[in-house]
Amino acid sequence: MTLPAATLEITPTAPLGFSGLARIARRHPLVLIGGGLLALLIVLALSASLYAGDPGNMDPFKRLQPPSAEMWFGSDHLGRDVFARTIFGARISLMVGLASAACAALVGLLIGILAGYNRMFDNIVMRVMDGLMSIPTILLAIALISLTGPGIGILIVAIAIPETPAVARLVRSVVLSVRERPYVEAALCGGARLHKVLWRHILPSTIPALMVQGAIVCASAIMTEAALSFLGAGVPPEIPSWGNMIASSRLYLAIAPLTIFGPGICLAVTVLAVNLLGDGLRDMFDPRAKRRR
Amino acid sequence: MAGYILRRLVSTIAVMVMVGIFVFLLLRLAPGDPAAMIAGRSATEEMIAGIREQLGLNDPMPVQFMHWVGDMLAGDFGTSILAGRPVLELLSQRLEPTLSLAILTMILAVTIGVSFGVLAAWRAGGFVDRILTGFSALGYSVPVFVIGFFLIYFFAVRTHWLPVQGYVPMSNGIALWFMHLILPTVTLGLGFIAFIARVTRASMLEVLSEDYMRTAVAKGASSYAMLFHHALKNAGVPILTVVGISFAYLIGGVVITETVFNLPGIGRLVVDAINNRDYPIIQSVLILTSGLYVLINLTVDLTYMLIDPRIRY
Numbered sequence: 259m260t261l262p263a264a265t266l267e268i269t270p271t272a273p274l275g276f277s278g279l280a281r282i283a284r285r286h287p288l289v290l291i292g293g294g295l296l297a298l299l300i301v302l303a304l305s306a307s308l309y310a311g312d313p314g315n316m317d318p319f320k321r322l323q324p325p326s327a328e329m330w331f332g333s334d335h336l337g338r339d340v341f342a343r344t345i346f347g348a349r350i351s352l353m354v355g356l357a358s359a360a361c362a363a364l365v366g367l368l369i370g371i372l373a374g375y376n377r378m379f380d381n382i383v384m385r386v387m388d389g390l391m392s393i394p395t396i397l398l399a400i401a402l403i404s405l406t407g408p409g410i411g412i413l414i415v416a417i418a419i420p421e422t423p424a425v426a427r428l429v430r431s432v433v434l435s436v437r438e439r440p441y442v443e444a445a446l447c448g449g450a451r452l453h454k455v456l457w458r459h460i461l462p463s464t465i466p467a468l469m470v471q472g473a474i475v476c477a478s479a480i481m482t483e484a485a486l487s488f489l490g491a492g493v494p495p496e497i498p499s500w501g502n503m504i505a506s507s508r509l510y511l512a513i514a515p516l517t518i519f520g521p522g523i524c525l526a527v528t529v530l531a532v533n534l535l536g537d538g539l540r541d542m543f544d545p546r547a548k549r550r551r
Numbered sequence: 552m553a554g555y556i557l558r559r560l561v562s563t564i565a566v567m568v569m570v571g572i573f574v575f576l577l578l579r580l581a582p583g584d585p586a587a588m589i590a591g592r593s594a595t596e597e598m599i600a601g602i603r604e605q606l607g608l609n610d611p612m613p614v615q616f617m618h619w620v621g622d623m624l625a626g627d628f629g630t631s632i633l634a635g636r637p638v639l640e641l642l643s644q645r646l647e648p649t650l651s652l653a654i655l656t657m658i659l660a661v662t663i664g665v666s667f668g669v670l671a672a673w674r675a676g677g678f679v680d681r682i683l684t685g686f687s688a689l690g691y692s693v694p695v696f697v698i699g700f701f702l703i704y705f706f707a708v709r710t711h712w713l714p715v716q717g718y719v720p721m722s723n724g725i726a727l728w729f730m731h732l733i734l735p736t737v738t739l740g741l742g743f744i745a746f747i748a749r750v751t752r753a754s755m756l757e758v759l760s761e762d763y764m765r766t767a768v769a770k771g772a773s774s775y776a777m778l779f780h781h782a783l784k785n786a787g788v789p790i791l792t793v794v795g796i797s798f799a800y801l802i803g804g805v806v807i808t809e810t811v812f813n814l815p816g817i818g819r820l821v822v823d824a825i826n827n828r829d830y831p832i833i834q835s836v837l838i839l840t841s842g843l844y845v846l847i848n849l850t851v852d853l854t855y856m857l858i859d860p861r862i863r864y
Contacts, residue, residue, distance in 0.1 A: 388562075389569025392841040396803035397821065401577060401833050404825045481694050485807050488696050491825045504696060508811075511700060512708045519704075522697035530692035 288538030295531035303348035310342040313498050324514070331520040334503075335510055343498040344521045350499040351528060354414055355480035361418035362425055362479070363472045367464065369422070370429025371456060374437065384430070387423035395420040395482060400491050408494045417482045421475045428471050429464050436463045466543035473536030477529050484525050500525045556853065563849050570841045574834050575616050623838065629831035633824075638835045642817060648718045649816035651728070653805055655736040660743035661794060667744065668751025668790075669778050675756060683748055690745025695804050699738040699811035706734060716813040735812045739804045743797060750793045754786035761785075787858040795851035802840050 283290040316336045323333040331340035369387070373380040390398070402416035436442060437460065445455050486492030487501025495502055500521035507517035586603040587594065594602075607615050622629070628638040671680040707715040713734055719727045758764065759782055767781045806818035813819075817836065824832040855862045 385565055385569055386573075388566045389573055389841075392566055392570060392799070392844045393573075393837055394799040394802040394840055394844070396806055397833075397837055397840060400806075400821065400825055401574070401837055404828060404830070404833055405577065477692070484694055485696065485803075489807065489810055489822050489825070491822075504700070508700070511704055515704055518697075518700050522694075522700065526689075526693040526697055529694070530688065533688065533692050 282542065286538045286542045288534050289542060290538075292531050292533070292535030292538055295527070296535060299348060299528055299531065300352060302345065303352055306342075306345045306349065310345040311339045313338065313343040313346040314496075315339065325516060331516045332514055334507055334514070334517045340503075340517050340520050343503055344500070344524055347498045347500045347503060347521055348524060348528070350410075350493055350497060351480055351483060351501075351525065354410065354417065354483040354493075355476050355528075355532075358414045358417040358421065358479040358483075359472055359476035361414060362421035362475050363468060365418070366422045366425025366471075367429050367461075367468060369426040371433055371460060371464070373426065374430045374433025374460075375452075375456065380430070383426075387426055390420065391423045393420070395478075396485060396489075399482060399486055400489070403486065403491045408490075408492060410493065410497075413483065413486065413492055417479045417486075420482075421479060425468070425471055425475065428467055432464045432467050433460055436460055466539075470536055470540045470543060473532055473539060477532040477536065480525070480529055480532065559849055559852060563845050566845055567842060570838065570845075571620060572616070574837050575619060578830055578834065579612065579615075623835075628835040628838075631824075631832055632829045633827045638831050641820060641832065642835065642839070645815060645817045645820050647720060647816075648809070648814045649805055649818060651721070651732055652735055652739065652808065652814065652816065653801055655732055656739045656743065656801065656804075657794075659736055659740040660747055660797075663740075664744040664747030665751050665783075665790065668748040669755055669783060671748065671752045672755035672759060672782075673774070673778055675752075680752075683745075683752065687745035687749050690742045693741075695738060695742065695807045696811050698741055699734070699808060702734050702738055703811075716811075718812075718814045718816075735808050735814060738811065739801075739808045742804070743801070746797060746800075747790065747793060751786065751790050754789040755782055758782045758785045784858065788855055788862075791851055791854060791858065795848045798844050798847050799840075802844075 316338055317333070318336075320333050321335055325332045331344060334340050334343070369383055373383055398420045399416040402419065403412055406412045442455060442459050445459055446452070450458075483492055483499070484501035484504075487499045488505045490502075490505060493499035493502055495506065503521045504518050507514070511518055586599045586606060586608055590599050590602050603609060607618055610618070626639065628642075630636065631638055631641055634641060667679070667683055671677075671683040674680060703715055706713050714731050717731060719731050721728045755778075764777065764781060767777050772781065805816065806821060808814070809816045809818035810822055820832060821836050823829070824836075
């Protein structure tokens with residue numbers, strides 16, 4: 259027994275060749291701009307040691323210097339190269355942002371699919387999710403981090419937990435609508451096992467929504483990381499991150515504004531890139547939404 | 552109707568119980584002995600045992616939980632480890648700056664955001680609409696503290712138009728109080744203006760395409776009456792929902808804004824509590840803010856009926 263309807267439903271996730279990618283880029287410029295910018299930032303961050311100086315090197319004779327050919331963003335109150343620190347800080351921001359978004363997306367996906375298929379599980383877990391959602395993100399993350407003290411691992415977990423309920427709810431709503439579709443019923447009637455139907459038919463249909471939500475979560479995670487590091491509850495001060503750089507330079511705003519605006523603008527550009535990518539993906543997967551907006 | 556309110560109340564209480572269990576377990580499931588953590592590194596064995604007894608950590612978990620909830624219902628939110636005073640007292644001392652900032656921000660965001668959104672929907676694709684699109688992309692992407700330092704740099708450090716930071720209580724003069732709150736309010740408000748304006752615009756666009764709007768135009772209603780009397784009222788439900796939901800973001804933003812502008816509010820209290828591991832404060836603020844959030848959203852749900860008489864439960 260063949261089920262052609264199912265293959266129709268999952269076309270958005272079918273593998274794309276180079277020409278397919280080029281077509282997406284032409285039709286959805288936001289995906290190209292956002293994705294390109296993000297890719298550029300990742301490459302710049304990864305190759306930081308090739309062109310940026312040592313971010314930890316302190317020079318007491320060159321404190322709070324204005325920008326120069328040697329130090330593009332000038333130096334901070336300990337004589338460290340602000341440009342090098344900003345570039346190395348990108349690693350932390352991108353890593354924490356992507357890792358927490360990936361955690362939140364995976365856990366949210368799992369919870370959402372199970373909740374969409376099991377009423378018992380749904381009733382219990384969704385109440386927990388409601389509870390988590392009613393605690394402001396920053397406060398919840400602060401509470402989790404205050405248990406162990408600052409560190410990268412706990413930071414990723416602390417950012418991922420508050421973001422998970424939104425993903426779970428979204429996936430659940432997609433699953434609830436997809437499970438009533440004829441092709442899912444047909445697959446079950448055709449004798450396919452439940453776990454196989456979940457994997458082959460339900461899971462792929464959640465991917466578009468999950469990708470859009472993933473971009474939103476990622477942007478929010480990068481901002482939360484910066485905010486937590488700024489508040490002193492995020493990345494430990496010895497590792498440069500955009501948030502803790504801004505926090506440690508706040509007293510020198512009047513003398514050396516670039517110590518704050520350098521990392522601040524990088525942070526804003528990064529979040530903007532991820533947001534543009536998310537907007538582009540949404541337009542791509544849901545063309546009606548574009549007309550409505 | 553009464554049935555609906557009752558159901559909403561029950562689910563609200565269920566959410567609060569979840570939050571309670573979560574916050575309770577957070578401290579108990581933390582790695583290490585909470586009593587030892589509270590006592591600090593230089594504590595002796597007896598001190599730790601004393602704290603453990605004082606916190607009731609020797610009782611079974613459900614007993615501890617019931618005690619804890621009972622105390623909170625009676626208005627006892629514990630004692631700050633660092634200050635040695637009741638948490639509620641510390642919070643009430645810090646309430647004025649936080650409330651001032653939150654209320655001013657909400658007023659700014661709702662008035663500017665809604666009017667911006669209405670104008671953008673009125674001439675969709677036009678000048679205001681394009682400005683809004685660009686502005687909201689920025690509002691979503693630039694973190695609160697970066698906006699804050701930009702504003703401080705340009706409107707305080709360079710021009711000396713406004714104070715750099717700090718807070719002046721209302722009792723020392725409304726004008727001075729307001730001057731100190733302009734920059735924090737704008738800092739925190741920009742993101743909300745973008746958020747509320749986007750939702751207002753989307754909701755208005757939907758309503759403007761309805762048949763009764765064409766009727767209103769046909770019978771000769773002025774643009775003003777059309778937008779604000781006919782359309783905005785019908786577009787109100789999603790806008791109100793967003794205002795309710797954004798309360799959670801508002802609290803997070805308040806914590807950051809208070810740090811940027813050195814306002815002695817509840818946000819500062821929480822941030823100081825992280826460094827000192829002052830759990831009673833963190834716990835209480837978590838419970839109180841999420842309680843407030845749930846309450847606000849319950850109120851929002853019940854208000855739907857007032858702004859849209861078609862909604863009946």
